[in-house]
């Protein structure tokens with residue numbers, strides 16, 4: 001690396017190959033080079049024919065892989081500006097949600113939502129359409145107001161809702177194919193408090209007529225199930241304090257009973273890793289994620305899959321998965337059902353349609369899980385299910401092409417800004433370009 005101050009992230013890579021967070025995927029290139037300025041990133045872009053950026057490595061598939069060069073922008077994690085008139089915050093792209101949340105809270109501001117964990121980078125989360133829950137909450141990418149990236153040619157390009165809204169809608173969920181993202185502007189709002197309530201044992205059949213009511217009971221609602229005995233094991237209701245329709249604590253909720261202590265979504269895992277429940281009010285960033293920063297989120301040793309179905313198909317899709325319960329349950333740590341509002345981002349699974357997601361946290365047995373995914377995908381196909389870009393799936397390009405109306409436009413956008421495929425990898429070649 002003569003001539004640049006770029007250094008390998010020795011603690012992560014050394015001579016060994018780097019793995020993703022879950023440990024199920026080994027990246028092809030090493031070492032992981034760390035950059036701490038836009039100019040360092042530009043130098044590498046000009047130097048390399050092929051490269052990819054890694055965020056916090058929480059994806060479960062090869063979306064971030066490169067067999068050539070891997071670069072990290074995690075040292076670029078500063079807040080650049082909080083604009084109190086426009087209600088936006090501008091950050092360097094390596095910042096994690098957990099870091100940004102503390103800054104915002106200290107300044108009296110908040111984001112509209114968070115994923116189940118605060119550990120992930122803002123860039124990695126938004127690039128893949130990462131989401132939380134809430135019938136009226138768009139995914140995390142929907143909070144992006146502007147972004148700046150360095151293209152394959154080494155040029156800085158900006159996209160924003162205000163200036164070039166059409167291209168912007170294609171650029172936000174870009175699956176890492178557009179360039180190196182260096183700066184992002186997100187919508188913020190005054191800080192708020194949230195109370196979290198958990199209920200146990202909801203008969204699944206209750207969802208047939210009351211799905212919307214149950215999922216609308218709080219600002220963000222999650223259902224957890226192991227698909228056993230047609231039962232929803234836990235309902236997590238996150239209610240905004242002061243909201244007109246704030247959830248009022250009750251002993252029973254549609255036949256489910258209030259939990260008497262804090263719980264973890266995965267049976268047998270410590271509740272200590274989870275954000276406080278039992279209706280105790282706390283700041284938004286300490287309630288909206290299920291898992292606390294500084295603690296292991298979820299199970300740790302696991303695989304994940306998730307499918308989005310249009311909201312009107314929610315119960316039919318849940319019933320379809322339930323029919324596979326004897327095959328699915330033995331391999332599960334837990335399943336989660338959430339709701340997400342529609343948005344206008346081309347590659348969002350919620351493009352112009354509100355969705356329900358059915359998520360699977362699997363035991364780390366890829367041979368078994370790889371056999372189940374086509375079964376689930378076939379079962380969910382009548383409901384136009386789209387896979388989470390960052391998790392494990394087998395849906396082929398042709399099917400995705402038919403599900404994403406703006407796929408051709410997205411391909412055109414990638415070709416325009418990256419004509420020689422500097423930021424392409426096997427994932428983009430197969431999933432997006434159908435190679």
Ligand SMILES: Cc1cc2nc3c(=O)[nH]c(=O)nc-3n(C[C@H](O)[C@H](O)[C@H](O)COP(=O)(O)OP(=O)(O)OC[C@H]3O[C@@H](n4cnc5c(N)ncnc54)[C@H](O)[C@@H]3O)c2cc1C
Nearest residue numbers: 055056057058059064115116121124130131176181298390
């Ligand atoms: C325990 C756990 C819980 C999860 N919970 C949720 C959840 O609640 N909801 C949900 O939707 N998902 C969830 N996920 C999935 C996770 O949010 C996504 O995988 C997210 O993309 C991870 O972000 P990251 O920073 O780790 O990105 P990485 O996995 O490192 O990378 C993701 C993509 O972004 C690209 N990238 C990253 N930074 C840049 C940059 N600066 N410039 C250009 N490209 C870049 C990478 O090349 C890659 O294409 C969970 C994952 C785990 C492990």
